[in-house]
Amino acid sequence: MGDSGDYYAAASESCALRKVGIADFNIVEPGSAILFSRGALPEVRQIIPAKKSHCHFEAIYFMGDRSHFENIPVYDIRSRLGIELAKSEPLAEEIRTKPQDFVIFPAPISANLAAKFYARSFGLESETDVLTKSSSKRGFINSPIKGNTI
Numbered sequence: 001m002g003d004s005g006d007y008y009a010a011a012s013e014s015c016a017l018r019k020v021g022i023a024d025f026n027i028v029e030p031g032s033a034i035l036f037s038r039g040a041l042p043e044v045r046q047i048i049p050a051k052k053s054h055c056h057f058e059a060i061y062f063m064g065d066r067s068h069f070e071n072i073p074v075y076d077i078r079s080r081l082g083i084e085l086a087k088s089e090p091l092a093e094e095i096r097t098k099p100q101d102f103v104i105f106p107a108p109i110s111a112n113l114a115a116k117f118y119a120r121s122f123g124l125e126s127e128t129d130v131l132t133k134s135s136s137k138r139g140f141i142n143s144p145i146k147g148n149t150i
Contacts, residue, residue: 026044029046031050061110062110081114081117082117086118096122105126105128112126
């Protein structure tokens, strides 16, 4: 939630607030509601006891790279994920000795950053040529894609 000076806005992702001109915003905690009244500042009120339930799918798959998840940039989360996955890769030695035998590409598209940093851990590049179309729309959240399928 934030204030542009002209209006107040609330969004599920921090990048959406930045797109409407709000760079300084507050996180609305779980169990809270934002109350808007004419002529008054918005009020954040805790309605039910805060209980955080983490869903790794939000930061890994659903959120935009420019968003924040619990005050951590999603970019950082995804890049660290790629590095950590490389550390636990059971074929790590084989990848290092025969890099020409391996192709690393992101699936789904939101895995671009993780794949990039995973590949870098082995001195490789991730391949994105298999992706047919880049779009600001993400995954199954949007209407079904017609054509351009792999």
